Amino acid sequence: MTEPQEPGQAQAGKIMLVGIGPGSVEHMTQRARDAIAEADVVIGYVTYIKLVADLLEGKEIIRKSMTEELDRAISALEAAEAGKKVALISSGDAGVYGMAGPTYEVLFQAGWTPDHAVQVEIIPGASAINSCASRVGAPLTHDFCSISLSDLLTPWPTIARRLDAVAYADFVVALYNPKSGRRTRQIVEAQRLFLRHRRPDTPVAIVKSAYRRRERIEFTTLDRMAEADIGMLSTVLIGNSNTFVRHGLMVTPRGYANKYDLEEGGSTLAGEKAGRSLSTGLLGWLETLQADYAAGASVAQLAAQHRLPETYIQATLDEPLEPAAADAAEEAEA
Numbered sequence: 364m365t366e367p368q369e370p371g372q373a374q375a376g377k378i379m380l381v382g383i384g385p386g387s388v389e390h391m392t393q394r395a396r397d398a399i400a401e402a403d404v405v406i407g408y409v410t411y412i413k414l415v416a417d418l419l420e421g422k423e424i425i426r427k428s429m430t431e432e433l434d435r436a437i438s439a440l441e442a443a444e445a446g447k448k449v450a451l452i453s454s455g456d457a458g459v460y461g462m463a464g465p466t467y468e469v470l471f472q473a474g475w476t477p478d479h480a481v482q483v484e485i486i487p488g489a490s491a492i493n494s495c496a497s498r499v500g501a502p503l504t505h506d507f508c509s510i511s512l513s514d515l516l517t518p519w520p521t522i523a524r525r526l527d528a529v530a531y532a533d534f535v536v537a538l539y540n541p542k543s544g545r546r547t548r549q550i551v552e553a554q555r556l557f558l559r560h561r562r563p564d565t566p567v568a569i570v571k572s573a574y575r576r577r578e579r580i581e582f583t584t585l586d587r588m589a590e591a592d593i594g595m596l597s598t599v600l601i602g603n604s605n606t607f608v609r610h611g612l613m614v615t616p617r618g619y620a621n622k623y624d625l626e627e628g629g630s631t632l633a634g635e636k637a638g639r640s641l642s643t644g645l646l647g648w649l650e651t652l653q654a655d656y657a658a659g660a661s662v663a664q665l666a667a668q669h670r671l672p673e674t675y676i677q678a679t680l681d682e683p684l685e686p687a688a689a690d691a692a693e694e695a696e697a
């Protein structure tokens with residue numbers, strides 16, 4: 364790497380990590396289009412270059428294969444050091460299993476720091492989890508996470524532990540990189556781990572090539588997931604224990620039914636107040652826990668009942684229960 368230049372020097376180039384969204388030009392952000400328009404050089408995986416082909420006239424194009432991520436970052440740095448503006452494109456968001464991480468790793472390795480003359484900008488895009496969710500309904504309206512099944516750079520026990528933990532914790536989960544020509548068993552193992560904690564009829568949606576020409580959507584259930592048509596361009600969305608499918612739409616409830624009687628015009632359920640934590644929220648739960656403990660329940664029984672570690676239950680029991688600050692203030696005003 365050349366000597367760091369003073370910030371603002373005219374010959375300094377720039378690396379723009381551009382998330383192009385799911386694949387259709389309409390779903391790219393304006394800033395992503397502008398960044399590609401500004402760029403002298405566009406670097407990306409061949410498929411992504413094809414997806415933005417209409418925006419590339421007059422640009423230097425560097426096409427790389429899927430496995431050449433570090434190469435792409437090195438090429439970007441070299442071009443930026445030569446004073447060029449470089450758009451390094453990723454599908455979805457560049458920071459989600461994309462080029463942002465490898466690029467910073469290459470930059471740091473080369474001695475780059477944020478005050479180096481070569482600037483870096485990350486331009487966010489809709490990730491596959493967002494795009495795929497939007498095609499099947501509203502599966503992410505409660506806590507969710509994503510796990511990549513790719514073991515190209517991550518040991519399987521790490522992936523399996525995460526699958527097991529999130530399945531147990533009842534997250535909605537998006538599986539990225541679920542299957543490829545060579546990696547066919549990972550999805551079977553993921554299913555096996557999920558079935559330890561989730562019902563076999565848990566809804567699953569498989570979205571292939573969202574917002575691209577060959578888009579394909581399949582609804583199935585957890586026990587049949589591994590038999591579905593899944594490939595490199597698919598994202599698998601697994602619902603939580605409340606997710607349902609109705610009229611061809613996968614929906615995860617936000618939790619309103621815990622507080623309101625949705626059948627009876629939305630009146631508040633007994634013991635609940637609008638705008639307040641649930642009666643089973645933290646303070647309500649602590650009160651119940653203390654009461655059950657005082658009535659003779661053991662820490663081990665309470666831990667099993669609430670599926671929480673005994674050490675956590677013990678620690679909360681050891682701490683005196685204080686009324687919520689807001690409740691105390693309200694009582695003082697009354």
Ligand SMILES: C[S@@+](CC[C@H](N)C(=O)[O-])C[C@H]1O[C@@H](n2cnc3c(N)ncnc32)[C@H](O)[C@@H]1O
Pocket residue numbers: 385386453454455456457458459460461489490491492494495538539540541570571572573574575594595596597598599
């Ligand atoms: C290396 S990751 C890249 C993720 C990307 N940076 C993002 O934020 O969406 C590749 C995986 O993303 C998912 N993916 C990307 N684009 C997709 C699309 N249009 N439809 C469905 N899944 C997609 C697939 O799971 C694929 O195996």
